Amino acid sequence: MNWIPLERLLLKTHASRVVSAHPGIDLEQLQQQALSLAAALQARGVQRLAVHLEDAVELAVALLGAWRAGVSVLLPADLQAQTRQRWAADVDLWLTDQDPPLQPLPAAPLEPAELDLDACRLSLCTSGSSGEPKRIEKNLRQLANEVQALEQLWGADLGPAWIIGSVATQHIYGLLFRVLWPLCAARPFVRRQLPFPEDLQRASRECPVFAWVASPALLKRMGDNLDWSALSPVRRVFSSGGALPAEAASGLQQRLQQWPTEILGSSETGGIAWRQGPTLWQPFADVRLSQDADGALLIASPYLPAGHVEHSADAARIAADGRFELLGRLDRIVKLEEKRISLPMLEQALEQHDWVAEARLGVIEDNRAYLGALLVLSESGLHALRNQGRRHLTQALRQHLSRHCEALALPRRWRLLRQMPLNNQGKLPQAEVQALLLAPRPQAPEVLEQVQHEEEWQLRLAIPPDLAYFSGHFPATPVLPGVVQVDWALALGQQLLQLPGRFAGMEVLKFQQLVRPGDRIQFNLRFDAQRQKLYFAYLNDGAPCSSGRIVLEASCG
Numbered sequence: 001m002n003w004i005p006l007e008r009l010l011l012k013t014h015a016s017r018v019v020s021a022h023p024g025i026d027l028e029q030l031q032q033q034a035l036s037l038a039a040a041l042q043a044r045g046v047q048r049l050a051v052h053l054e055d056a057v058e059l060a061v062a063l064l065g066a067w068r069a070g071v072s073v074l075l076p077a078d079l080q081a082q083t084r085q086r087w088a089a090d091v092d093l094w095l096t097d098q099d100p101p102l103q104p105l106p107a108a109p110l111e112p113a114e115l116d117l118d119a120c121r122l123s124l125c126t127s128g129s130s131g132e133p134k135r136i137e138k139n140l141r142q143l144a145n146e147v148q149a150l151e152q153l154w155g156a157d158l159g160p161a162w163i164i165g166s167v168a169t170q171h172i173y174g175l176l177f178r179v180l181w182p183l184c185a186a187r188p189f190v191r192r193q194l195p196f197p198e199d200l201q202r203a204s205r206e207c208p209v210f211a212w213v214a215s216p217a218l219l220k221r222m223g224d225n226l227d228w229s230a231l232s233p234v235r236r237v238f239s240s241g242g243a244l245p246a247e248a249a250s251g252l253q254q255r256l257q258q259w260p261t262e263i264l265g266s267s268e269t270g271g272i273a274w275r276q277g278p279t280l281w282q283p284f285a286d287v288r289l290s291q292d293a294d295g296a297l298l299i300a301s302p303y304l305p306a307g308h309v310e311h312s313a314d315a316a317r318i319a320a321d322g323r324f325e326l327l328g329r330l331d332r333i334v335k336l337e338e339k340r341i342s343l344p345m346l347e348q349a350l351e352q353h354d355w356v357a358e359a360r361l362g363v364i365e366d367n368r369a370y371l372g373a374l375l376v377l378s379e380s381g382l383h384a385l386r387n388q389g390r391r392h393l394t395q396a397l398r399q400h401l402s403r404h405c406e407a408l409a410l411p412r413r414w415r416l417l418r419q420m421p422l423n424n425q426g427k428l429p430q431a432e433v434q435a436l437l438l439a440p441r442p443q444a445p446e447v448l449e450q451v452q453h454e455e456e457w458q459l460r461l462a463i464p465p466d467l468a469y470f471s472g473h474f475p476a477t478p479v480l481p482g483v484v485q486v487d488w489a490l491a492l493g494q495q496l497l498q499l500p501g502r503f504a505g506m507e508v509l510k511f512q513q514l515v516r517p518g519d520r521i522q523f524n525l526r527f528d529a530q531r532q533k534l535y536f537a538y539l540n541d542g543a544p545c546s547s548g549r550i551v552l553e554a555s556c557g
Helices: 027-044 056-068 081-090 140-158 172-185 197-204 246-256 343-351 379-388 390-401 430-438 482-497
Strands: 018-020 048-052 072-075 093-096 121-126 134-139 162-165 210-214 234-239 261-266 270-276 288-291 296-300 309-318 324-329 333-336 339-342 356-364 370-377 413-417 446-453 456-462 502-511 520-528 533-540 543-553
Touching: 018 027, 018 056, 027 056, 048 056, 056 072, 056 172, 121 140, 134 140, 140 172, 140 234, 140 270, 162 172, 162 197, 172 210, 172 261, 172 270, 197 210, 234 246, 288 309, 324 343, 339 343, 343 356, 343 370, 343 390, 356 430, 370 379, 370 430, 379 390, 390 413, 413 430, 456 482, 482 502, 482 520, 482 533, 482 543
Parallel strands: 048 072, 048 093, 072 121, 162 210, 210 234, 234 261, 370 413
Antiparallel strands: 121 134, 261 270, 288 296, 296 309, 309 324, 333 339, 356 370, 446 456, 456 520, 502 543, 520 533, 533 543
16 A cells, blocks of 8 residues: 555655656655755744745645644745735745745754654635635644545545646645645645646646546636547546536536536535535545534534534535535525525525526625626526527526515626636635626626737637627627727727827728627737738637728827
């Protein structure tokens, strides 16, 4: 058996164990780097270390080195100025990609030693649902218990699979699944977080067998543009950090002949339960669940401090066999005119409609408080928007929702999004929901990609489904006005080409195909400095939508 307990990872091993590639490193080299870092930290008298490193191998070295030196570790969620300021008084040294690297000292590396399960400390940071930063303390025993449980559950299935991840290692899910578990199990792992489906596919092709550690945000974007036949060696697809829509889960099952393995948990609790497909949640071994009088889950676990019971805000229905169904968040119950409204219940009701892929609700405080809805439309919902208009779509959804709630709970403001803007923890804090509901509808395209080929720029644009210019043009069949297309061409030209002068006229303007909500458009842009003309063209799947030349003239004065 290749398993090494987490606390024994710095002890010498007889067999060579590959840790990662590009550049390659084995466990013996990683141990030497960690023990050298431990000596440097001790020599500097460091007691509290903040670590934020993109490279998962470097993170492993930092953690093991710090723990060997008796140093507690803080993993901040990001490196924003306010984050550094918040934790400045709690940290002796920052070890990050932004700071100068720690210079080696002449001191010899510390000797290999077993780590103390109770003395080695780790602090994780999470924004939670409110967006207010929260610090969560762990010891090595809790982490070791969890990686041991993961191996007992899925180690045989994974075998020698490479671990490829789209999630950050600064948070509990990525830390356990991308770093600590693979290290203990002798599974090599890809160093970098790969946040795009194409990157995940590229890395997978280099591995004979592999497993994905992914987020719902990425799995929802994995479409038909991937070579799914080349991805068949995937041993398991893990998903955590938020709810995975049923549509995305079933799509993966059809393409890979396996359901993704969803993990329910949090930074506070560690893993709570798992499931595959549309089934009840199965608690992890030794996780004991109960409920309070309101139906909220109470969690006792070997991944929590001894004797501690975590009081969650998740309402649940526990079956006789111990498995359970989640019923929504109890902390997202609001009052409108003294009526208690469950936002999760209404979101689930909206998502039952064929037109809705995802929904999030929030309260808008005006003279009279009311609800607003953020929606990501399904393909059929986008079709309805394009062919029947925004007003018809929202009225139909209000009618659908009226069967589930009183009239005062029906959303009065709607925002249609291409995708939910989840943070790097796979969450959408309620404060961000409120901000999106209050923001005006977009007036510009979303630039997905921009590339310069000699004198020409080529951009990929996503047309927002809720673009303000669709209103009234036309109510039942929204199309992008031609004048807006010209305005965008000039604005993008000014951004990319530093155009001289001002607008003086148009030449050979052609409109050949409509641009509709949700379209993905190729946009070509070229400036002829000699003729003072800006050439532009919009294309949809290779077919021209519009094109023309904008004539510029020098500004006066």
